[in-house]
Amino acid sequence: MKFICAPLSIRKGADERVTWAVYELKGGLTLLSWIQKGVDCVTDMIPLPQKEPQIQSLLSPDEIGEWVLVNYGNTRLECHNRSKENVQWTWDIPQQASSLRIFKASECPPTRTIDGHVLLAISTKAEFYPISPENPPSDPAVSLALEEVISFV
């Protein structure tokens, strides 16, 4: 068993953690969800048919843990639910990104007026997309030159 990228874990209360990971075994990729609540443990495994481009990271769209975004090489995102085998949605990132991050919109000055979470895709510019497990992103809510982003740091 070989892990493909860093796992994603979310703390939900004092004794509950939801953890996602992708591993390769006998040439196949599996998305694993592991819920540890006290001494109780539940795992679910979802086969991932696609191996290319290589999975780069796992992202949480809402910090709840029911859903995870599989990031294929910063070019495509797939949204998975731990209890469903089918992909909820896929999204081809319009511009090849060098970095993807998700955070609460209220925590960042350029997106403070947006509800929920935003995906920041860094390419030749910084684009902030409202994101949710239900639907893929559409147009960026905010698009900034990288120099403008630095002014917020």
Added chain:
Amino acid sequence: MASISTPFPLISTSYPQNVHISAVLASTDEAVVAVDGEGLSIHHV
């Protein structure tokens, strides 16, 4: 699957290449560790 525990220090230059570590979201003092061939574990740091 490993349970929540702290069997060894998290930051070490002797870690092999087959270890992935990330911070646990919504936690200030936990990390999740994936070790090839072994599994996942969550550690207090």
